[in-house]
Amino acid sequence: xxxxxxxxxxxxxxxxxxxxxxxxxxxxxxxxxxxxxxxxxxxxxxxxxxxxxxxxxxxxxxxxxxxxxxxxxxxxxxxxxxxxxxxxxxxxxxxxxxxxxxxxxxxxxxxxxxxxxxxxxxxxxxxxxxxxxxxxxxxxxxxxxxxxxxxxxxxxxxxxxxxxxxxxxxxxxxxxxxxxxxxxxxxxxxxxxxxxxxxxxxxxxxxxxxxxxxxxxxxxxxxxxxxxxxxxxxxxxxxxxxxxxxxxx
Ligand code: PGA
Numbered sequence: 615x616x617x618x619x620x621x622x623x624x625x626x627x628x629x630x631x632x633x634x635x636x637x638x639x640x641x642x643x644x645x646x647x648x649x650x651x652x653x654x655x656x657x658x659x660x661x662x663x664x665x666x667x668x669x670x671x672x673x674x675x676x677x678x679x680x681x682x683x684x685x686x687x688x689x690x691x692x693x694x695x696x697x698x699x700x701x702x703x704x705x706x707x708x709x710x711x712x713x714x715x716x717x718x719x720x721x722x723x724x725x726x727x728x729x730x731x732x733x734x735x736x737x738x739x740x741x742x743x744x745x746x747x748x749x750x751x752x753x754x755x756x757x758x759x760x761x762x763x764x765x766x767x768x769x770x771x772x773x774x775x776x777x778x779x780x781x782x783x784x785x786x787x788x789x790x791x792x793x794x795x796x797x798x799x800x801x802x803x804x805x806x807x808x809x810x811x812x813x814x815x816x817x818x819x820x821x822x823x824x825x826x827x828x829x830x831x832x833x834x835x836x837x838x839x840x841x842x843x844x845x846x847x848x849x850x851x852x853x854x855x856x857x858x859x860x861x862x863x
Contacts, residue, residue: 615823615836616843617859619851623811626845627656630744630807633843634661635670637742643674645734647743647795648702649754650679650694651779653809654744658702665706672708676737678730680745680754681794682718684768692783693718716766716793727766727793734799743803747810750774751818751831755794758830764798797835806842808833810850819846820853 620626634657637644648654664670679694686693695715703713714733720726734740745753750772756763757772770791780788800806810819822833823844829835836842851859 615839617823617846617851617854618843619846619848619859621847623656623847626809626811626847627660630654630657630809630845631660631664633807634742634744635664638670638672638675641741642671643676644741645676645678645737645739647678647680647740647800647803648698649744649746650681650697651746653746653811655701657744657809661702662705672706674712675708676712676714677703677708678714678734678737678740678795679716680743680800681792682716683789684718684723684791684793685789687719688715692787716795718789718793720793723768723793727768730793730795731765731799734802740799740803742805742807743800745800745806745808747808747815747818747822747833748772748775749778749814749818751821751833753797753800753808753833753836755792756797756800756832758832760829762798762829762832762835763796765796766793766799767796768792769794797829797832801835801839804841806836806839808836808842808844810844811847813849813852815850816853819844819850823854823858 682694688695716730717726750758755769768791776788821831825831825834827834827837
């Protein structure tokens with residue numbers, strides 16, 4: 615696990631978008647895994663900027679998003695699909711046919727999850743997966759639990775997740791469940807980039823980096839992946855020792 619410390623969210627966005635853009639310039643039909651939430655927003659802005667400046671085209675990029683709320687259609691403005699449209703897909707030349715999402719509105723969630731797993735495999739697996747981290751150590755919507763999941767599944771959202779994300783919904787409208795890629799899906803991605811900023815992430819980052827590998831802190835499983843880079847600011851890195859940052863860089 616490589617830990618990198620940055621001065622600002624803008625500097626993180628420049629670094630992460632640079633990696634994603636170089637990947638697409640080298641392999642235009644790359645398979646990219648995207649995340650939602652506040653962590654990747656500036657990275658998406660930087661990718662759009664690069665597209666607008668003619669530095670990169672995303673026409674052939676195949677995308678898979680980590681998760682989606684249950685019971686929301688794609689047209690619902692609080693769906694993660696709508697988030698991706700407004701922050702990234704709708705602002706650059708991504709093609710709808712290449713965009714893959716878990717169907718949070720599926721009547722049969724299990725079948726939707728199984729289909730998503732097949733779609734990832736049929737695309738040849740994910741080249742680079744972008745991740746955020748929850749204050750409880752979740753990645754995607756893999757909440758703390760007693761085991762690591764393998765493929766996509768339906769999850770009951772933890773109270774801390776509802777507290778963190780409730781602000782995006784009208785009172786009481788936040789779904790209780792979501793569909794998420796499993797830990798196995800995330801670990802099968804060939805390269806992982808995780809963004810964490812702000813003091814609220816500091817405990818989760820310390821547990822991810824220094825704690826035991828346990829499903830009680832789902833992100834700790836990233837210790838077992840051979841190509842993970844973590845992008846931190848001073849606040850999210852505040853519970854790590856300087857040597858942690860140096861040793862892993
Ligand atoms: P955030 O969420 O980027 O909005 O902080 C991250 C997450 O919950 O995974």
